[in-house]
Amino acid sequence: MAKRNAKLDDWEVSLVRAMLATGRYRKQDIHPYFSRPGRAINQARISQIASGAIQGDVPAATDAQLAAFLANYDDPAVARRKFLEEDPLHPSAAKMILHAQDGTPPTIGIEENDWTEFKETFGWNSRAAYARTIAGFANNRGGYLVFGVHDESKHIVGLSSDSFKRMDPAVISQYLNQHFAPAIRWQMETVDIFGKPVGLIYVWQAENRPVICTQNHDPLKSADIYYRYVGYSSRINTAELLTILSERDDRIERKWMETMRHIRHIGIDNTAVLDTSNGVVKGPGGSFVIDEALLPKLKFIREGHFSEDSGAPALKLVGEVEPIRGSVGAETGPMGRVPLSDRELIAAFIEQREVHNPKAYIRQLCHVQPKWMPLYYYMASAKIGPEEAIAILEEEPTSYPARKTAQIDRLRVGQCPVKPSAQVHRKARERLLNKEPFDTSDPQDAKRLLVAIQTLSRDEIDRTHIFPLLRECFDKHYGGENSGLTGDIRHAATQLDCELWRPQEES
Structure with a gap:
C-alpha cells in the first residue's frame, strides 16, 4: 500500500x-x-x-x-x-553528497576520502596547499574542498569570516592557471547548511589528464603531478600515473577511430580539415580561410547538443556562403549520415514526414540527451524490427554510451514512458476525446492537452485531431522558456509512437 x-x-x-x-x-x-x-x-x-x-x-x-x-x-x-x-554546488545537492546531518552541532556524515577535503577556515595565504588539493582532485575523479567544517569531528562550524565569500574567483583562476596546465575546471559557492555558512570549491575531473605543476610555490614543485588519495593529496604514485597515461592513450585512439569512421561515412572526397592555429580549411575541393579574428571565438558543438537558445555561440558563415536547401534527412554521403537534433527527431514524427533515410534517425538516438523520443515510427519507415534496430544502435559510435544503452534496453523490453493517471487528468481527457478546444498558446492549457494525449490508448487516438494539436504545441513551446512543456511534448510524441507503431506482439 x-x-x-x-x-x-x-x-x-x-x-x-x-x-x-x-x-x-x-x-x-x-x-x-x-x-x-x-x-x-x-x-x-x-x-x-x-x-x-x-x-x-x-x-x-x-x-x-x-x-x-x-x-x-x-x-x-x-x-x-x-x-x-x-x-553540484546547489545546497540540496551538497547536503546530499556530503551526507550532512542536522543536530547540535550539525555534522558531515562522511570521512575525508579521495573526493572530499575539509577545512575549518579559509585564508588566501594557504593558496598553494589548496591548489595542490584542487589539482589532485582534477587528476582523480574530481571532488569538494569544503571550508567551515572541523577536520576531525566533522562538525559543521561555519565560516567565521566573510573572506571566502568576498574572494574573487578570477584571482583563484589566475593563480591556478599560472601554476598548472592544462587549465582546471572548478567553481566556488557559499551555501547554507543547517544555518551554517559553508564554503565549497567543486573541481571537475580534468578532460586532459594529467594536470602538471608548471611553477614552484612551496609546497608546489614545478613538473610535479598531484593526485588525490583517500584523506590526502600528494605527488602521484607510479601505478596511478600509468593508469592515467593509459587512459589518455586509449582516449586519443578512440578519437582517431571515431574521426576515421566519420570520414568513412562522409566520404574522403567530402571531408575537409580545419587548422585552428591559422584558420585554414583544406579539402579535396579546395581551401578557404576563417578570419584569424574569429578563431578565439570559435566554439565546437558537442555532437547531439546543438541549441539555438543556450550554450556558447557557434560560428556563423555569412556573405557568399549559401546553404543547400535539401529535404531534411536526405543522404549526405554513401552511408546516409544526417545531422539531426532532438528537435528535428520530434518535428519529423509530428509531421509524419516520409524521411529519406529513417535508419539515420534511429542512429541519432545515440547522440541526443533525452531518452524518450519517437523510435518505432522510424523503424516502421525503415521496415525493420527491434533486433535490426538494436544492431544499428550497437554499431553506432557515440559520446553518450549510457544513452545508447538506454535506447537499446527500451527496444529489448518494448519500454515506453509511464502513462499519467487517466483518473487524475479525467477532465482534460474528456475535453480531448470530445474534441473540445484547447488554448495551446496558454502554457497551462497546453500542458493539460499534452498530459491528456499521454493517457490515450491506441483505439482512442484520432490522428487527424491529435497530431495538428501536438504540432501547435511544438511550434509554440518546444525549446522555449518553459522546459517542462518541452519534456511534455517529447513524452506525448513518444506515447503516440508507442501506441501507434510499436509492434503489437511487444504490447
Missing part, C-alpha cells in the same frame, strides 16, 4: 519550489511528478511546501536541474543523479 502524505527529500522539495516559481504549474499538476509505487504524494503536501510550512529553508532548484528532472522524472534514480550533476 502506498504511504500517504509521504515526506519529500530536500532535492525534491527544491524541484517543487522551482516548478511553483515558473508560474506554469498548478499545485494539482505537480504531485503526480513525485508519486511512485509505495509513496503517494498528495496536493496537500505541495501546498505545505508552497507556504513554507515544511522544509522552508530549502531553496528552489536551478533551471537546468528542473529541466533535467522533467526529462527523467519517471526514473527516480536517474532524475536524482541528473539533479546532482547539473549543479
